[in-house]
Amino acid sequence: MNKFWIMVAHTYLSKIKTKSFLITTLITVLLIFGLSNISTIIEAFDKKDEAKTFAVLDETNKFYTTFEKNLVESQIQIELEKSTLSESELDKQVLEEELDGLIILKLDENQLPTATVKTLSMTDSEVFTQIEQVLQQTKLEFGREKLGLDSDELNQLFTPVELSKVALEDNAKTEEELNQARGLVYVLLFVIYFSVIFYASMIATEVATEKSSRVMEILISSVSPVQQMFAKLIGIGLLSLTQMFVILGVGYASIKSQIDNLNAMTGGVLGFSDIPTSTFIYAIIYFLLGYFLFATLAAFLGSLVSRIEDVQQLISPMIFLIVGAFMIAMFGLTNPETPFITISSYIPFFTPMIMFLRVGMLNIPPWEIGLSIALLLVSIALLAIFGARVYKGGVLIYGKSSSIKDIKRALTMSKDK
Template structure:
């Protein structure tokens, strides 16, 4: 056991000291700091204190006042009456005095018609607000001429009263579904990225040791099975360290900018039930162990780094399939396809967690799925340990699953 923990620490320290880990972690943390401070950064480079000025050319004072009220509500630009010619207004826009100019004329049936001028269409940032304000003016004029009362018009335009009520008492509410959906999204990306990053890391770790002939020394002092699980746990600790740094920097970035409520609400991560978080942790750990064991097994079959990525490609396809099925299941969690997929061990970490969060399913279904997943991990660990113990002795070019048979034969000879 002492040698096992030494190997765990060795794997952990070696990976933490690599340039790829340091660069990836620093770049990720820098991106998180940039995203959480995006408003400050944009304001610094764009001059947030300078409000955009929009010139309006019109003979109708009421229309101008309506546009002025729209600008006051949005608080993102200022409306100014321009009493000179349109050509002079265009020159003022080109010189940067105004962000844009709007010419409003009276068309058929005394309805407003407008032309919006800006240096580029891409810079016409306030055209939509002005267009909506003019649309309200048009509706008001048309309904007044038709003799429609304003109160009646507001009643027609107001949204219909519509409420969703669940007949089952245990069914989740809309708020609970929104919160779970956000957590499922986070779980999807975390497990997907963990398998891609750390699964590849485990496979390349084994291939690197074999290519440097270090494996020949290791197998004489430590059993291959201990090596495999030491690498799985060591890389898991590397992932935990990286995720903890990301969460800490992200949390302080959000709270320091006063956006905790809005950002967390945007992802549906406010007031989440403790049971949902517990399920997320459980399925994440089980999913990692399953895919990490598979990655270590496949990595033991190759002795060159360039072959490692090719060998773990089927594992990547499995997590991709689970990811896409989960995305589909967010909109149809009760479908038969999603239900059946949730019991397949390589899919259940994502899909069963999705069903637990989105639906009120019987406890026995969760226990059955977890049991199948744990049994699959145990079987894969047993089978993978035998392949690993023989695979670490395979050298030369290897990119075929026929080498599994050779690895099994070598493991028997070793015994």
């Protein structure tokens, strides 16, 4: 047993010191820090932006004053200059970058304001959106006067309707709780998806690397192949938990100070305060079960190849399963109660993502959660028994991999040992 834990420690320590692990962790931490402070970063750049200067050519001779007033009230960083020059002269000033743009106010067929905006390019879409909003407000004011409405009547007309939502199911989540649960599930689905792909592929590559260097022949003389397989699963599992702990720790520290801004920007999606602790516990449970399910599959698939170049080809069916589960889960974010999602949540290779989706967004009976966990545990056990036999013979197979045929060869060789 000491040899087993020595291999676990060796797998863990050798991987945690690699440049790829350190660089990946650093890049991810920096990315999370940047995203969690995105509002501060945007504000820092916005403070340096200078107001753009636009000349206005009012062909109507009556809309400019109202247009300018609405623009000032909107606090948009655009300065207007009413001009008496010709359109061609103003075009020339824009081309020579003396002006940032030209706005030509006109009348449409209903004698209401319309406009043409000229700039050097169409790349700054925000400017066009801001001018369109100001023009729309100007049009509403003149339309109100034309129809003989006062401001209060117009405000009543454009006041959004109120829709009351009532869920009759016992313990049904409120709309705010559902939005927060959807945000949490969305984030954790990505964590499960990328983690399983990354670490399962790492296990397969690790096995293939040892085989390609003939290290496996030395290892199996002192430690059984089955112990080797589970040592790699646990060692890289600990590696994944270490990386997740670092990433989530930095992410929590970064988001904690920005949670109010992020919550406002996402409409309450990232305000996790109303989410029960049990949802986070289930996230950890399904993450670990999903890892061991796919990691066991990746370990014995990796034992079938003797060249690193063949790893991705052989584990591609496993990747397709993970991608399929992720795509179904993305669909389920908006329709978590459909029969398709319910049935898919009991298919072991889909369960870690889809059942967690249902647990996070719905109030499902405890027996369904228990059944899904039991199915996963049974699947992992069966896959581990079968995988151990394939691994035991697969580590001795060299040459070009032929997938299914090599599995049969591995099973035969494991019986002979």
